[in-house]
Amino acid sequence: MSVSAISSSAPLLEVDNLKVEFDTRRGLVQGLRGVTLSIGRGETLGVVGESGSGKSVTAQAVMGLIDMPGRIASGDIRWKGRSLFGRDGERYAQDIRGKEVAMVFQDPMTSLNPVLKIGTQIGEVLERHLGMTRAQARNRAEELLAAVGISAPRRRLDQHPHEFSGGMRQRVMIAMAIACEPQLLIADEPTTALDVTIQAQILELLAQLQETLGLSVILITHDLGVVAGLCHRVAVMYAGQIIETGLAEDVFERPAHPYTQGLLRSTPRLDEVSDRLVSIEGTPPNLVVPPEGCSFQQRCPLSGEACRKAPRLEHIRPDAEAACWKPSVPAWATPLMSPSMPS
Amino acid sequence: MAIPMPATRPVVATPKAQRGPAFLSRLDELGRELWQDKLGTLGFAVIVALLLMAIFAPLIAPYDPAAQSVISRLKPPAWLPKGSWEHILGTDHLGRDVLSRVIYGARASLLVGVVVVLAAGTFGVVLGLWAGFKGGRTDSVIMRIVDVQVAFPGLLLILLVISVIGPSMTTMIIVLAITNWMVYARVVRGIVLSVRQMPYVEAAEMIGCRTSRVIFRHILPNLISPLLTLGILEFTNIVLAEAALSFLGLGVQPPATSWGLDVANGRDYIFVAWWLITFPGMSIAITVLAVNLFASWVRVTTDPQEREKRFAYQRAKAAARRGRKAGAGPASQNQGGRS
Amino acid sequence: MGGFLLRRIGQGLLVVIGVTLIVFIATRMVGDPVRVMLPLSATDEQRAAFAQQVGLDRPMGEQFVDFVGDLARLDFGESMWQRRPALDVVLERLPNTLKLIGAGLGLAILLALPLGAIAALRPGGWIDRTTVFVGLFGLSLPQFWFGLILIVFFAVTLRWLPTSGMGGMAYYILPAVTLAMPSLARLVMLVRSSMIDELNQQYVKTARAKGLRFPRVVMVHAMRNTLVPFVTLAGWELISALAGYTVVVETVFAWPGLGLTAMQAIQKSDLFLLQAIVFTVAILIVVINVALDVVYKLIDPRIRLA
Numbered sequence: 001m002s003v004s005a006i007s008s009s010a011p012l013l014e015v016d017n018l019k020v021e022f023d024t025r026r027g028l029v030q031g032l033r034g035v036t037l038s039i040g041r042g043e044t045l046g047v048v049g050e051s052g053s054g055k056s057v058t059a060q061a062v063m064g065l066i067d068m069p070g071r072i073a074s075g076d077i078r079w080k081g082r083s084l085f086g087r088d089g090e091r092y093a094q095d096i097r098g099k100e101v102a103m104v105f106q107d108p109m110t111s112l113n114p115v116l117k118i119g120t121q122i123g124e125v126l127e128r129h130l131g132m133t134r135a136q137a138r139n140r141a142e143e144l145l146a147a148v149g150i151s152a153p154r155r156r157l158d159q160h161p162h163e164f165s166g167g168m169r170q171r172v173m174i175a176m177a178i179a180c181e182p183q184l185l186i187a188d189e190p191t192t193a194l195d196v197t198i199q200a201q202i203l204e205l206l207a208q209l210q211e212t213l214g215l216s217v218i219l220i221t222h223d224l225g226v227v228a229g230l231c232h233r234v235a236v237m238y239a240g241q242i243i244e245t246g247l248a249e250d251v252f253e254r255p256a257h258p259y260t261q262g263l264l265r266s267t268p269r270l271d272e273v274s275d276r277l278v279s280i281e282g283t284p285p286n287l288v289v290p291p292e293g294c295s296f297q298q299r300c301p302l303s304g305e306a307c308r309k310a311p312r313l314e315h316i317r318p319d320a321e322a323a324c325w326k327p328s329v330p331a332w333a334t335p336l337m338s339p340s341m342p343s
Numbered sequence: 344m345a346i347p348m349p350a351t352r353p354v355v356a357t358p359k360a361q362r363g364p365a366f367l368s369r370l371d372e373l374g375r376e377l378w379q380d381k382l383g384t385l386g387f388a389v390i391v392a393l394l395l396m397a398i399f400a401p402l403i404a405p406y407d408p409a410a411q412s413v414i415s416r417l418k419p420p421a422w423l424p425k426g427s428w429e430h431i432l433g434t435d436h437l438g439r440d441v442l443s444r445v446i447y448g449a450r451a452s453l454l455v456g457v458v459v460v461l462a463a464g465t466f467g468v469v470l471g472l473w474a475g476f477k478g479g480r481t482d483s484v485i486m487r488i489v490d491v492q493v494a495f496p497g498l499l500l501i502l503l504v505i506s507v508i509g510p511s512m513t514t515m516i517i518v519l520a521i522t523n524w525m526v527y528a529r530v531v532r533g534i535v536l537s538v539r540q541m542p543y544v545e546a547a548e549m550i551g552c553r554t555s556r557v558i559f560r561h562i563l564p565n566l567i568s569p570l571l572t573l574g575i576l577e578f579t580n581i582v583l584a585e586a587a588l589s590f591l592g593l594g595v596q597p598p599a600t601s602w603g604l605d606v607a608n609g610r611d612y613i614f615v616a617w618w619l620i621t622f623p624g625m626s627i628a629i630t631v632l633a634v635n636l637f638a639s640w641v642r643v644t645t646d647p648q649e650r651e652k653r654f655a656y657q658r659a660k661a662a663a664r665r666g667r668k669a670g671a672g673p674a675s676q677n678q679g680g681r682s
Numbered sequence: 683m684g685g686f687l688l689r690r691i692g693q694g695l696l697v698v699i700g701v702t703l704i705v706f707i708a709t710r711m712v713g714d715p716v717r718v719m720l721p722l723s724a725t726d727e728q729r730a731a732f733a734q735q736v737g738l739d740r741p742m743g744e745q746f747v748d749f750v751g752d753l754a755r756l757d758f759g760e761s762m763w764q765r766r767p768a769l770d771v772v773l774e775r776l777p778n779t780l781k782l783i784g785a786g787l788g789l790a791i792l793l794a795l796p797l798g799a800i801a802a803l804r805p806g807g808w809i810d811r812t813t814v815f816v817g818l819f820g821l822s823l824p825q826f827w828f829g830l831i832l833i834v835f836f837a838v839t840l841r842w843l844p845t846s847g848m849g850g851m852a853y854y855i856l857p858a859v860t861l862a863m864p865s866l867a868r869l870v871m872l873v874r875s876s877m878i879d880e881l882n883q884q885y886v887k888t889a890r891a892k893g894l895r896f897p898r899v900v901m902v903h904a905m906r907n908t909l910v911p912f913v914t915l916a917g918w919e920l921i922s923a924l925a926g927y928t929v930v931v932e933t934v935f936a937w938p939g940l941g942l943t944a945m946q947a948i949q950k951s952d953l954f955l956l957q958a959i960v961f962t963v964a965i966l967i968v969v970i971n972v973a974l975d976v977v978y979k980l981i982d983p984r985i986r987l988a
Contacts, residue, residue: 025654063891098893110884115906115983125892160983494697494971496963498926503956504708506948507718583824587930590826606827613834624827632822
């Protein structure tokens with residue numbers, strides 16, 4: 001299917017120049033510094049970046065979960081063209097959250113209420129958004145548990161979260177998220193807290209649900225392999241900004257931004273033999289006093305005079321953008337894809 | 344408790360100088376933080392004043408607290424009709440000066456409070472450390488003792504023991520210390536157990552740090568904050584317990600003075616001389632309240648997360664005030680409320 | 683379930699043994715019951731006769747065996763003051779104390795949940811700060827003094843309520859409020875801080891992301907979790923009230939319960955009655971502790987009783 005055609009039609013979700021700040025004792029941390037992205041129907045967008053780059057903050061802003069000391073400083077979030085901000089917007093947001101757009105969190109151990117039964121926790125979404133009775137909700141919850149691959153669902157409804165393993169809890173979280181058949185699912189590092197074997201199962205479940213339900217998915221991860229396998233498009237975040245976006249395979253084949261190149265280069269590959277892991281030198285900038293100009297310049301081998309001015313996201317190909325003054329220039333000497341040693 | 348403060352520049356961490364100045368600047372920073380919490384500052388000031396009052400009681404008190412005077416019995420406070428400035432807070436049924444008794448009464452409260460907290464605290468902390476480090480049988484025996492003693496009918500047992508041995512300040516201190524050590528042991532053991540599992544302590548043990556180094560550098564710092572808060576709160580409990588025991592006649596014995604004892608003495612005269620119970624009672628309340636206010640500041644300040652939250656609330660409120668002043672201001676959507 | 687109960691009862695047994703030892707050591711070895719119980723004017727012959735009558739002249743070992751045997755048969759001896767079995771006096775006064783605790787703690791529990799939860803909704807807001815301050819204030823008032831002040835104000839000055847004693851509903855108000863005050867303050871502070879904590883938990887974010895309405899997030903999700911520490915503290919309040927914290931309130935209001943009786947026993951040097959009170963309460967506390975564990979299990983599914 002043609003991804004660009006879909007995404008160019010009216011998008012489901014638009015995030016428009018979003019800025020989020022955190023007021024801490026160390027100073028005002030600029031968590032998001034003007035993030036713009038959109039996602040269309042049936043599309044899967046991967047958002048990658050280091051911790052602290054603003055991936056999760058973006059998701060939380062969409063779900064209305066930015067709390068003290070954080071606040072949304074400016075920008076807009078629109079769902080099907082309607083803003084989620086302002087008085088009307090917030091009322092609208094409350095009705096679509098959990099129904100049309102749902103979220104799966106990183107840590108299934110803490111994301112479920114420890115003292116409520118699983119059946120209650122799934123059922124309450126159905127009662128809230130679809131006006132089901134308790135009995136209806138219970139039957140539907142049983143179906144949902146079966147749909148996410150939990151055996152003996154009827155018995156499981158009356159159990160509490162501590163009786164489930166981590167992977168099973170994440171399945172419950174997913175069942176809860178898809179309960180009202182949403183159009184968009186935001187998965188915030190859904191597999192980070194799980195064992196590797198379980199990770200694959202959860203990702204497979206997500207892929208399968210996406211196909212059967214026609215879901216759009218925003219997959220937040222720091223695992224590039226996951227993005228490569230699952231996503232149509234990818235957005236790379238660094239220091240509270242999106243610095244590159246494009247079709248997943250393009251970004252992986254021809255990364256334009258030096259940071260993306262470094263990220264790919266530092267991903268260990270199973271099909272290569274390498275005697276050491278490589279990393280990007282340095283640390284992400286302090287977001288209390290963000291650097292003037294390009295936020296990556298301190299770590300970038302290509303950094304020069306031009307980088308003192310902040311680059312904007314600009315088209316480097318019809319469906320790819322990068323925020324760099326020297327896009328698509330190989331930043332590191334080691335060739336990206338070729339093995340460093342014959343295997 | 345968060346008091347709005349004028350918006351200050353965000354403090355950007357500067358590289359710390361040598362140890363001495365850094366320590367001073369930390370003290371300075373603490374002082375400034377305390378100043379922003381007006382109630383905490385008030386509590387601290389009252390505590391200092393009480394300490395001074397207790398220490399210098401003979402210099403401050405206008406009369407000997409035990410001096411009786413038959414001619415000036417049950418005189419009301421100075422500002423009431425028939426009151427006189429000779430006895431600012433009036434006199435009791437034996438003609439003793441209420442103000443002087445209140446000043447001297449601080450001694451009993453503070454002394455009992457401090458001694459009991461130190462004694463019970465030391466004992467409890469040692470047992471807690473022992474249980475936490477030794478583990479195994481030592482741990483289960485100590486904790487079983489704690490469990491059992493916590494389930495004793497505490498105050499009734501205290502009454503029984505004191506009444507058999509004979510009430511006195513020393514008896515009271517010993518009995519209170521013996522019955523209040525368990526909470527320290529529990530807290531310390533819990534922290535030791537959880538801290539020992541922290542990766543950084545495991546790492547320190549793994550790279551071969553000496554046990555003493557592990558204890559002093561890695562584990563004790565984690566104990567300071569909760570123990571400080573616990574000790575302060577226990578102090579208030581002990582002050583109240585001393586007052587209650589003295590009120591019941593099983594604590595401080597006359598001719599010594601104690602606020603609780605004075606309330607008990609004044610009890611028979613509440614219909615004619617309300618000031619006899621009012622001033623000593625208020626003294627207890629003010630003491631405990633001051634310590635509580637200071638304790639809640641200490642608790643927040645010694646907990647990095649709480650400290651961060653307090654800062655955020657102060658900033659948010661300052662921002663809100665600025666926003667109100669500036670009228671509608673720029674449309675900054677705040678989703679802070681839980682929608 | 684069985685194993686758990688056994689362990690709990692075993693611990694209760696240890697408590698009773700511990701209390702027995704302490705009472706025995708305090709009354710027979712440290713203190714001299716003959717001196718305590720007889721007036722100062724008693725002659726040596728009278729003392730010896732009394733010691734022989736209650737068996738205090740025999741060797742410690744024998745005395746201890748007797749002491750334990752009497753306890754096992756719930757025979758606490760005769761109250762010297764009331765001239766009847768001490769246990770009868772205790773059983774007659776116990777219900778009054780239980781009624782007082784019921785009224786006082788009931789009041790504290792009913793008020794604490796809504797007050798604490800409302801304060802927690804806006805941490806740092808004016809309601810929150812007022813609650814914290816009033817809570818700290820409540821914790822700081824000495825109970826006996828608070829009770830006396832209430833008497834002066836409502837009973838003496840306004841003449842709305844009786845000063846002391848036990849009778850109809852009106853007699854309950856002041857003692858119950860006095861007893862409730864520190865418990866209420868502690869419970870409110872706990873509910874407040876626990877609710878603030880819970881509202882910052884990840885599962886609350888999940889609940890909000892599900893689009894649940896605010897009241898449900900607070901009342902069902904956060905409150906259900908807050909109940910876990912709340913029940914623990916409420917249980918502790920119940921036990922410490924029984925353990926003697928009603929003594930002060932009963933003394934101030936002349937409430938004819940166990941606490942007042944204990945004080946009267948001390949004044950009358952009635953050691954046997956005091957012993958009987960201590961043991962009855964100890965056993966009661968053991969029973970309540972077991973009952974509370976069952977309640978914890980109902981509230982927190984993570985606790986296993988087995």
